Amino acid sequence: MNSTVVSCPGKVLIAGGYLVLSPQHQGFVVSTPSRFYTVVQPVPGSSETSADRFSITVKSPQFTDGQWEYVARKDEQGEWTVDEVKKEGHGSNSFIHLAIGSTLLLSSALSPSTIYSSLLITIVGSNDFYSQSREDNDPIPFAPLGVEIKNVHKTGLGSSAAMVSSLTSALLLHWDSRSSLQADEPEPTVLSASQPRPALFPKPARLEVPDKDTLSLIHNLAQYVHSLAQGKVGSGFDVSAAVYGSHVYRRFAVECLGNLLSTESNEKVTGQSLLKTLSPPHNPLWTTNPTSALVSPFGLPPGVILILADVDAGSNTPSMVGKVLAWKKAQPEEAKQVWDSLKQSNSDLAESFRVLSTRASEDADAYEKEVQKLSATTSDEWSSSSAHFATAAKHILTTRSLMRKMGEASGVPIEPPEQTKLLDACSAIPGVIGAGVPGAGGYDAIWVLALAPSVSSDVAAPEVAVEKLLRSYTEMSVRPLSRRAWVQGGRKMVETGLLREELEAVEGLRRAVGGL
Structure with a gap:
């Protein structure tokens, strides 16, 4: 199976600072040409792969400590859990760890029959997410930064939101395409916890997302993961821009996430609880006022x-x-x-x-x-x-x-x-x-x-x-x-959010990924 590549843009909130914290107010967010790219590649014939266990290696080659290893396994209740394999010289990354674990849980609830296999994931961001050397005015695409992640100076384009959105959507799309290939019967058009479903996106590269409900699910998953990693529910405009591109934004109500982030709840987060909370058909809070988010067209004028x-x-x-x-x-x-x-x-x-x-x-x-x-x-x-x-x-x-x-x-x-x-x-x-x-x-x-x-x-x-x-x-x-x-x-492509990409069509991405 070919690699799955998804990109999500950075953002600039040009109006609405602080107001976007309240559901009563709106912000105007512009997506940038700078993007985060996630490349998901299967590892054929891995000895780590079995029906209830597989490995995941994540690389972020722009950083000196950018490599993490995980093992996904089923617990006693049949729920997937993801454990980090500690490596000397490589610290933990909660954003990546939580993104993988949450997406796997949701994927398994959407398509219980999916058979998972070991993966190699590469994540890179456009140079302008990070401060570059002032002596190098034209670095190569996805230039190595020569520092650990904790020491990088960001430029404020929303790197964590773009990365989380790119990673969660790439994984969900990759696993979804596997379950679709295995379907032997007509596939439902409504999200289902018990049946296989159609692929979330068509195969051709760089297609805008045609399915509003599917994009909503991806957005809600990315909002949950980003909030979980940050330890709080922020305004969410940076994740929204990463998924939808340039738009007028009004935040979603915290109630949309139910008890998923509650520290007082003793209930374990399962695939079914994620599905019931994050899927718009299952949770009407995402689609009805006053709890739903507002996303409506907005863009800079021509000229x-x-x-x-x-x-x-x-x-x-x-x-x-x-x-x-x-x-x-x-x-x-x-x-x-x-x-x-x-x-x-x-x-x-x-x-x-x-x-x-x-x-x-x-x-x-x-x-x-x-x-x-x-x-x-x-x-x-x-x-x-x-x-x-x-x-x-x-x-x-x-x-x-x-x-x-x-x-x-x-x-x-x-x-x-x-x-x-x-x-x-x-x-x-x-x-x-x-x-x-x-x-x-x-x-x-x-x-x-x-x-x-x-x-x-x-x-x-x-x-x-x-x-x-x-x-x-x-x-x-x-x-x-x-x-x-x-x-x-006035350029529609510039204002676009999440995109499915062709590896070879993105300048410098093949080199950054390495020997795929």
């Missing part, structure tokens, strides 16, 4: 580009979130005023993007001429004749101001003064719509939204000027991510 940069400092996001929530509880009236204003500003920004996308589709030539004209002037010079671009710029500034107000009130550096100075410098460049700090803010990263005219002119493209500023900036240690990580507006 713009989202430039991403890594700030070499760092922030403790959980600590920041904790302080903001403490302030919200202590000062409910003040917090409600700020949050309501942020909600309106974010919605207005999304509406500006929607209107711009509509205008581009209705009259592409006029839209391009406007982009070309505005690229030569700064956003504060844009007139009412360019109302929607000017309005978008205004809403970005309003959101930044409100986020600073929240930060000052809660004692959290959401947009610290150093970042404000850098963002203002970027925003003053001709053709820049605005700039901001993604997600929870702090010192980790920035984004810059600039016009990207398709027609060349004597004036330097805004993205060139932004990149030059970021590379020469001396008041903070900042480095633009490679252009491969930037997001081009």
